Amino acid sequence: NAGVTQTPKFQVLKTGQSMTLQCAQDMNHEYMSWYRQDPGMGLRLIHYSVGAGITDQGEVPNGYNVSRSTTEDFPLRLLSAAPSQTSVYFCATSRFSGTYGYTFGSGTRLTVV
């Protein structure tokens, strides 16, 4: 089992470009989420999903879009990249949310220039 697979690991974008960060899991977890991690800020929730076809916004959703067409995949789209989106992004999954253990992807380090 691969667990949670995040791609790419590193990415440099120019301001205004768009891209998709991929998150795939093979654990049949219903709950999937995207976080960004910035120095001194801790992990902040961008979007989450409690199952296929259901998504909701987190603390910092602006500039990001998600969809959940299958249980396995939860891509995060940057619509028009901005330098403020330079960060490390983590995908995290759980059987259901907070009362079950979490599994994190290895992270994507994104730089927007």
Next chain:
Amino acid sequence: KNEVEQSPQNLTAQEGEFITINCSYSVGISALHWLQQHPGGGIVSLFMLSSGKKKHGRLIATINIQEKHSSLHITASHPRDSAVYICAVAYSGNTPLVFGKGTRLSVIA
């Protein structure tokens, strides 16, 4: 706003010392998580607890629901324990975790 506070923010210890990291939260929770992140690395779940105490190797996590407080203890610390330790809480069964800002631990040989 529901907040999760960790202390200390930074901690330096000598190898072999007993280490305590604290986490407090403002309202009732359904579960509390402790996570570990090594420098430049991914995030690993250490414990999830809703009451009492859990132990895994040299790591011990405790929670006091009445006082809204949890502690992570490391016995006989080792340089490989150097990492950021993150506390996160779930306020109900199907809501996202709320994270503390982490405690950066450095263990010196």
